[in-house]
Amino acid sequence: MAPTTLPRTDVLIIGGGWTGLTAAYELAHAGQRCVILERGEHRHDATSFAGPEEHDEMKYAIRHHHMVDVTKETLTFRNDRGQQALPMRRLGSFLPGSGLGGAGIHWNGQLWRALPSDLEMRTHYENRYGSQFIPEDLSVQDWGVTYDELEPHYDFFEQICGAAGYAGNLQGERRDGGNVFEGPRSQDYPNPAMKQPISNTLFGRSAESMGLHPFPIPSANVTREYENPYGAKLHPCTYCGFCERFGCGYFAKADPIICVYDRVKEHENFEIRFESQVLRIEKSEDGQTATGALYLGPDGREYFQPADTICMNAYALWNVHLMLVSGLGKPYDPKTRTGVVGRNYAYQTIASVDAFFDDSVITNPFMGAGALGVVVDDYNGDNFDHSDLGFVGGGYIACKQYHGRPIGYQPVPEGTPRWGLEWKRAVRENYGHHGDIVVHGSSMPTPENYLDLDPTWTDAFGRPLLRMTFNFPDNDRRMSDYVMHRAVEIAENMEHVRSVKSTNLAAVGSNYNIVPYQTTHNTGGAVIGTDPATSAVNRYGQMWDHHNVFVFGACLFPQNLGYNPTGPLMGLAYWTLHHMKNDYLPNPRPLMDA
Amino acid sequence: MTPLSKITAVVVLTVGSFAAVSAGAQDYSETPGIDALVANLDSERALFNARVEAPVDDDLLEAGRLVAMGGAEFGGSGMACFTCHGANGRGDGSAAFPRLAGLPGWYMYKQLMDYASGTRPNQIMTGIAQKLTEREMEAVATYYAAIDAPFRDVTSDIAPDVLQWGGMLGAVGSAEKGIPACVNCHGPSGTGNPPSVPYLAGQYATYMEHQLMLWREGTRDNDPMNVMSAIADKMSDEDMRAVSEYYARVRAQEDIEDAADLGPTGLAPEIEPLAETLDVEAD
Numbered sequence: 001m002a003p004t005t006l007p008r009t010d011v012l013i014i015g016g017g018w019t020g021l022t023a024a025y026e027l028a029h030a031g032q033r034c035v036i037l038e039r040g041e042h043r044h045d046a047t048s049f050a051g052p053e054e055h056d057e058m059k060y061a062i063r064h065h066h067m068v069d070v071t072k073e074t075l076t077f078r079n080d081r082g083q084q085a086l087p088m089r090r091l092g093s094f095l096p097g098s099g100l101g102g103a104g105i106h107w108n109g110q111l112w113r114a115l116p117s118d119l120e121m122r123t124h125y126e127n128r129y130g131s132q133f134i135p136e137d138l139s140v141q142d143w144g145v146t147y148d149e150l151e152p153h154y155d156f157f158e159q160i161c162g163a164a165g166y167a168g169n170l171q172g173e174r175r176d177g178g179n180v181f182e183g184p185r186s187q188d189y190p191n192p193a194m195k196q197p198i199s200n201t202l203f204g205r206s207a208e209s210m211g212l213h214p215f216p217i218p219s220a221n222v223t224r225e226y227e228n229p230y231g232a233k234l235h236p237c238t239y240c241g242f243c244e245r246f247g248c249g250y251f252a253k254a255d256p257i258i259c260v261y262d263r264v265k266e267h268e269n270f271e272i273r274f275e276s277q278v279l280r281i282e283k284s285e286d287g288q289t290a291t292g293a294l295y296l297g298p299d300g301r302e303y304f305q306p307a308d309t310i311c312m313n314a315y316a317l318w319n320v321h322l323m324l325v326s327g328l329g330k331p332y333d334p335k336t337r338t339g340v341v342g343r344n345y346a347y348q349t350i351a352s353v354d355a356f357f358d359d360s361v362i363t364n365p366f367m368g369a370g371a372l373g374v375v376v377d378d379y380n381g382d383n384f385d386h387s388d389l390g391f392v393g394g395g396y397i398a399c400k401q402y403h404g405r406p407i408g409y410q411p412v413p414e415g416t417p418r419w420g421l422e423w424k425r426a427v428r429e430n431y432g433h434h435g436d437i438v439v440h441g442s443s444m445p446t447p448e449n450y451l452d453l454d455p456t457w458t459d460a461f462g463r464p465l466l467r468m469t470f471n472f473p474d475n476d477r478r479m480s481d482y483v484m485h486r487a488v489e490i491a492e493n494m495e496h497v498r499s500v501k502s503t504n505l506a507a508v509g510s511n512y513n514i515v516p517y518q519t520t521h522n523t524g525g526a527v528i529g530t531d532p533a534t535s536a537v538n539r540y541g542q543m544w545d546h547h548n549v550f551v552f553g554a555c556l557f558p559q560n561l562g563y564n565p566t567g568p569l570m571g572l573a574y575w576t577l578h579h580m581k582n583d584y585l586p587n588p589r590p591l592m593d594a
Numbered sequence: 595m596t597p598l599s600k601i602t603a604v605v606v607l608t609v610g611s612f613a614a615v616s617a618g619a620q621d622y623s624e625t626p627g628i629d630a631l632v633a634n635l636d637s638e639r640a641l642f643n644a645r646v647e648a649p650v651d652d653d654l655l656e657a658g659r660l661v662a663m664g665g666a667e668f669g670g671s672g673m674a675c676f677t678c679h680g681a682n683g684r685g686d687g688s689a690a691f692p693r694l695a696g697l698p699g700w701y702m703y704k705q706l707m708d709y710a711s712g713t714r715p716n717q718i719m720t721g722i723a724q725k726l727t728e729r730e731m732e733a734v735a736t737y738y739a740a741i742d743a744p745f746r747d748v749t750s751d752i753a754p755d756v757l758q759w760g761g762m763l764g765a766v767g768s769a770e771k772g773i774p775a776c777v778n779c780h781g782p783s784g785t786g787n788p789p790s791v792p793y794l795a796g797q798y799a800t801y802m803e804h805q806l807m808l809w810r811e812g813t814r815d816n817d818p819m820n821v822m823s824a825i826a827d828k829m830s831d832e833d834m835r836a837v838s839e840y841y842a843r844v845r846a847q848e849d850i851e852d853a854a855d856l857g858p859t860g861l862a863p864e865i866e867p868l869a870e871t872l873d874v875e876a877d
Contacts, residue, residue, distance in 0.1 A: 046774060047767070050777055052777060224819070224820060225823065235824040236819040237819070238778075238779060238819065249767070262769075
């Protein structure tokens with residue numbers, strides 16, 4: 001049966017998560033009729049995420065009930081081009097969401113900004129260390145947009161979330177107790193920082209005594225009653241310890257449903273269609289613009305939704321997939337190193353350090369929150385001298401207390417057997433005496449790490465699966481090793497610590513493994529920039545090849561930051577929306593010359 | 595599909611005819627012996643609920659009973675708890691005096707501290723609490739936490755749809771108003787979450803309704819994170835009444851089973867569940 005063509009809309013938005021709902025809010029209020037197509041179902045914090053049912057670790061954390069259904073859509077994976085990629089049939093290393101709010105409902109709420117130097121990475125490193133410093137096999141590039149340009153948008157998103165923290169750089173004035181390395185903030189966080197438990201406090205004390213600069217992790221776990229600029233009323237966090245992988249039934253973790261959706265759902269220009277799976281974006285005959293999207297509705301029938309402007313707001317990986325299956329932009333080819341869609345895929349480089357306290361320190365790990373932590377940024381970005389280190393990038397070191405879930409939280413010291421009586425005894429003895437330290441490192445792009453379409457496997461709708469080819473570059477392995485050793489030093493210097501264990505997931509000699517969870521921070525594949533040869537979209541998020549298509553999310557990152565991506569990608573989203581409202585929509589055209 | 599299927603709670607409709615025979619608050623015969631209290635603390639769960647800071651022993655419980663009966667090591671408050679709350683902590687069923695039996699000890703201790711400091715101002719309790727030492731507060735909190743007293747009848751008249759709405763607020767809150775569900779913190783059947791979160795199940799409706807109003811108007815301001823004032827701020831008078839009347843009728847499953855075990859004590863019929871008349875246990 002031929003697809004039913006629906007009445008035209010001004011703006012078609014693909015995906016109902018943070019960026020999609022925000023695009024709908026901003027554009028609907030600018031007079032644009034917006035239709036969101038969301039592949040998942042409607043859900044709401046009050047009716048869907050209330051404890052104690054929501055605190056079912058098996059259902060949500062282990063069996064991933066809030067996440068994408070891999071029997072319908074998944075990707076194939078291999079470490080390098082010499083291997084045969086195979087489909088990921090169970091989620092592991094990362095957990096993309098599905099349904100209203102997307103992955104924004106099961107995030108931890110760590111709310112960062114990029115460093116000014118991060119956004120001009122190639123220029124910055126070449127100026128500071130010389131033009132030969134960045135290793136040749138890294139396709140590091142500038143974002144094409146600066147910190148000063150993004151600052152008002154970072155700031156606004158922090159207000160939307162009711163962010164809790166303490167500014168380390170207030171209008172250029174450095175303030176101890178905050179992140180002294182951050183770019184200048186136009187104003188302080190809207191809410192005070194979270195209250196820290198004992199393990200994080202001891203970590204902060206240790207770091208400070210070593211001359212480092214600890215501060216509370218900027219948090220979207222709200223610390224007091226708060227009304228955001230859209231009128232959403234948020235509640236104070238109860239430190240229940242169920243952020244990551246769970247929705248928040250307390251209205252305390254900022255998420256796209258309560259912060260944005262509830263405030264726009266009644267607007268006359270707003271419409272959202274659930275269980276609507278976009279299959280392809282169609283192009284005009286001359287290929288210069290997109291005309292709308294073909295999608296599968298909840299009744300199993302195909303519809304064509306025409307639109308003047310299309311916003312791509314799916315998760316980073318699925319945005320790239322949709323571009324590839326729709327023929328939007330030129331696909332990246334690693335053999336010739338040309339093309340842009342799928343280029344510069346990057347991830348996050350994670351190492352962990354476990355500190356075990358003596359019995360005098362009782363940590364009560366069940367008392368936690370997703371962004372409850374004390375962190376040092378001294379080894380992130382270019383906050384430290386890289387001259388003799390042989391790598392670029394860095395990561396933050398954080399001591400966090402974000403959950404004490406019975407299945408997932410079983411810290412045991414080095415040398416403990418992996419099962420049996422001794423293991424059980426060790427879990428019992430250490431559960432309440434453990435400091436959880438992570439090294440959350442940047443990820444540099446290489447010509448050999450990329451996304452394309454799999455030649456063999458297809459999804460439930462007959463489309464080729466996305467194929468991921470990825471391994472950790474040597475640069476990132478060296479970086480991770482270096483920063484992890486700094487974390488070990490801090491851990492060993494903590495009071496009451498009797499032993500320390502460290503694990504580097506990007507250790508030299510080991511391959512990236514897609515099975516153990518690391519982070520849901522997949523980036524790149526449709527990167528932002530000022531050169532159409534190396535970026536899929538211009539510095540406004542507009543596709544070079546199709547001027548009425550705007551792209552949102554972490555797929556825009558030219559390389560991944562040492563930070564969690566939600567804050568940085570929402571800064572970009574508000575930047576793009578600002579230029580759509582004020583420049584593009586009144587006069588649709590390419591906003592930059594190719 | 596009703597979202598009420600998310601909880602497993604049994605609403606109990608009790609018959610009013612027993613109200614006339616229930617004992618008044620000032621009845622020494624209800625005073626439990628220390629042995630009975632110690633027996634109540636057999637399980638780790640009950641002990642955790644009762645303990646404030648000091649180990650729970652006979653001395654502490656005796657000291658607690660002394661305060662409850664109006665005496666004290668250092669002069670006491672001048673008013674006996676039991677005159678209003680009953681020797682076994684059942685209260686008297688009026689709006690003003692809540693049921694104390696089995697509330698978390700730490701929660702009650704903190705309330706006494708807050709009455710004294712003024713963050714929970716109350717014409718009666720503030721003066722009383724200011725006359726208690728910290729040790730006396732701890733002792734009397736432990737004492738009432740250790741008591742396991744039967745529930746009184748719920749006699750108020752309420753329309754089923756209001757009760758239904760109250761149950762909905764308790765189980766899933768309100769997406770429209772942005773009200774989170776009570777069960778998030780107060781437990782699956784409103785049984786509380788010691789040491790800091792009190793039970794709602796079986797508490798007096800008028801007391802709970804009044805407290806919600808105090809949270810909303812900011813008179814009661816003793817929640818360090820202001821969770822309750824943020825919630826109450828979004829509730830209408832009708833919401834407050836509905837959810838209070840609902841929880842007044844909820845009994846935890848174990849309480850229903852315990853009540854059945856009481857047998858011929860004469861107290862069991864008071865809380866005999868007529869569960870089939872309004873059973874929201876779904877699935």
